Amino acid sequence: MQHNKEDLQNFANQIRRDVIRMIRHAGSGHPGGALGAAELFAVLYGHAMEHDPQAPEDPHRDRLVLSNGHICAALYSALARTGYLPVEELATLRQLGSRLPGHPSRTKFPAVIENSSGPLGQGVPVAKGIAQANLQLGFSGHVYCLVGDGEMHEGIVWESLLSAAQHRVGNLTLIVSYNDLQIDGRVSEIKEIQPLGEKLRAFRWDVTEIDGHDIDAVTNALVNRRAKPNQPKAVVANTVMGKGVPFMENLAKWHGTCPTEDEATEALEAIGTVPGYQDFTIMEKAEA
Amino acid sequence: MIFRDSTPIRDGFGRALVDAAARRPEIVALTADLSEPTRVHWFAAEFPNRFYQMGISENDMIGTAAGMALNGLIPFATTFAVFAVSLAHQAIRLSVAYNEANVKIVCSHGGITVGGDGATHQAFEDLALMRLVPGMTVVCPCDAKEAYDATIAIADYEGPVYMRVGRIAGPIIDQGRSSFELGKARIVRAGDDVALLANGIMLAYALEAAELLEQEGVQARVINLHTLKPLDEDTVLAAAHECGAVVTVEEHSVLGGLRGAVAELLSARCPTAVEGVGVNDTFGEAGEPEEMLVKYGLTVDQILAAARRAVSRRSVVTEA
Incomplete structure (x- = not known):
């Protein structure tokens, strides 16, 4: 099936708007990585994955296991924009009683959130276990696992790559959102992971390296899952933390900083409005 | 299946896993390079396509098992207690427990009777650490027969479980007509003067102590608390109320395990003299299992002394 590049780019930009507005409303959160992965989420939920919000527990569904759970604002937006939850619910990010806590919780949102995550690295074996169960049980779904580049410091990731x-x-695709930033600075200065593609190839993975903001490249990489059925796939997606919001781009500060009201306004102006989409409504809190 | 006194507890697990798996095709097994020591090699021989050798990667093993469980399998993940509980604790906490994944973590080499491998391989804290994980069921069977029954029970139970199966052989304990039920203590001996609450290999020692106490005119009730969590509160409260003196007996640190669980319950609901026999807050060392039990105070004599202290402290108890 051919993808519609313009639609997917619009989807990505709406995810960016949602991310800014959700985090601003919550008063805290992680905008940088979420903005940087917007195209990845848009292509996964808008094209690459076979999934149906009307049948979220279909055993044959494709799944995303988000391992770097802190960028969940983008996941929640993608889920809302494809029909898994009302878009207005995005305004409940990080609130008490919400299905959308600051890191994804499977038990808070059963049948939609595939895996609870936050502590880095932990999602990789879980994704692999889901994929192996698919093989064991004869389910056709493909499993995608999204990780951050700093996350590659965790030993558990490499254990899982080996196994x-x-x-x-072969029904597993690891996507590394590679923006060379982590909380304390540049990944390359803190603990270099390059040459990442070569490392992954040496670990016997089928590796594709792409521009993670190029809709066509992302699409081609993520739909290429039937090739080499016995080999796990890795997509190293070169991304820019804070992509789409110039004052946030490439600054580690925006890993986990909430924009001020003025900054949020500036960010939304930079992203621009998106044809075919409306922002979710933020209900004013009732005055006591 | 017939178990003899010379059957290691872990053998009961290994045999039961094969039998349970024959009944339930969703059962798979994983190990981290310890298939024979954990007795999962029998499963591997019988069901090679359902067996996953993970290599020396306990974090990967637990996380993978969690993913498998989230997708409908019933994974049994096996290694030594220290490697699962301490090394892979994050994976257990997050991917298994917080996900409510139906994973069974079964570990041999818990406790002090590991032997010459020494302190690095002796887990005195595994049951305590697992007790603190929300939603985790924690089981410590007393012999190979009970390990067999417990394995069948946890395979049928939906939810995360940690089970410790000892490395050494011990006697098969006559538990009368009581059958194994998860979360339900087994009263192995009747008595109203002091309650000896034990699990794992220490149940046999508690029974021996009870026989000696009878010669002193003290009737000890011996209770097998094979399920540490959820604790059978009714049985423990009744024992405390009716005996007025309690001794916990465990091959584990006296902190946070059986003594911890019992003391937490009784201090709130039925204040009672509680004495604890177990390993004090220390690491172990290398030595033969029997030598270790003596050196670290896990003996019939220590149980007797603790029972006498508990009886002397006994006071009239009223329900709070």
Whole structure:
């Protein structure tokens, strides 16, 4: 099936608007990585994954396991914009009783959130286990696992990379959002992970390296899952933290900083309005 | 299945897993390079396509098991207690427990009777650490027969479980006509003067102590608390109320395990003299299992002394 590049780019930009507005409303959150992964989410939910919000527990569905859970604002937006929850619910991010806590919780949102995550690295074996169960049980779904680049410092990731190749888990695609930033600074200065593609190839993965903001490149990489059925796939997606909001781009500060009201306004102006979409409504809190 | 006194507890697990898996095709097993020591090698031989060798990667094993469980399988993840509980605690906490994933973590080499491998391989804290994880069921069977029954029970139970199966052989304990039920203590001996609450291999020692106490005119009730969590509160409260003196006996730190669970309950609901026999707050060392039990105070004599202290402290108890 051919993808519509313009639609997917619009979807990505709406995710960006949602991310800014959700985090501003919540008063805290992680905008940088979420903005940087907007195209990845848009292509996954808008094109690459076979999924149906009317049948979220279909055993044959494709799944996304978000391992770097802190960028969940983008996941929640993608889920809302594809019909898994009312878009107005995005305004409940990080609130008491919400299905959308600051890191994704499977038990808070059963049948939609595939895996609880936050502590980095932990989602990789979970994604692999889901994929291996698909093979064991004869389910056709493909499993995508999104990680951040700083997350590649975690030993558990490399343990899982080894065993995924050993067990020939070909229905698994690892996506690394590679923006070279982590909380304390540049990944390359804190603990270099380059050459990442070569490392992954040496671990016997099928590796594609792309511009993570190029809709066509992302699409081609993520739909290429039937090739090499016995080999796990890795997509190194070069991204820019804070992409789409110039004053946030490439600054580690925006890993986990909430924009002020003025900054949020400036960010939304930079992203621009998106044809075919409306922002979710933020209900004013009732005055006591 | 017939179990003899010379059957290691872990053998009961290994045999039961094969039998349970024959009944339930969703059961898979994982190990981190310890298939024979955990006795999961029998499963591997019987069901090679349902067996996952993870290599020396306990974090990966637990996380993978969680993913499998989220997708409908019933994974049994096996290694030594220290490697699962301490090394892979984050994966257990997040990916298994917080996800409410139906994973069974079964570990051999818990406690002090590991032997010459020494302190690095002896987990005195595994049951305590697992007790603190919300939603985790924690089981410590007393012999190979009970390990068999417990394995069948946890395979049928929906939810995360940690089970410790000892490395060494011990006697098969006559538990009368009581059958194994998760979360339900087994009263192994009747008595109203002091209650000896034990699990794992220490149940046999508690029974021996009870026989000796009878010669002193003290009737000890011996209770097998094979399920540490959820604790069978009714049985513990009744024992405290009716005996007025309690001794906990465990092959585990006296902190946070059986003594911890019992003391937490009784201090709130039925203040009672509680004495604890177990490993004090220390690491172990290398030595033969029997030597270790003596050196670290896990003996019949220590249980007797603790029972006498508890009886001397006994006071009239009223329900709070």
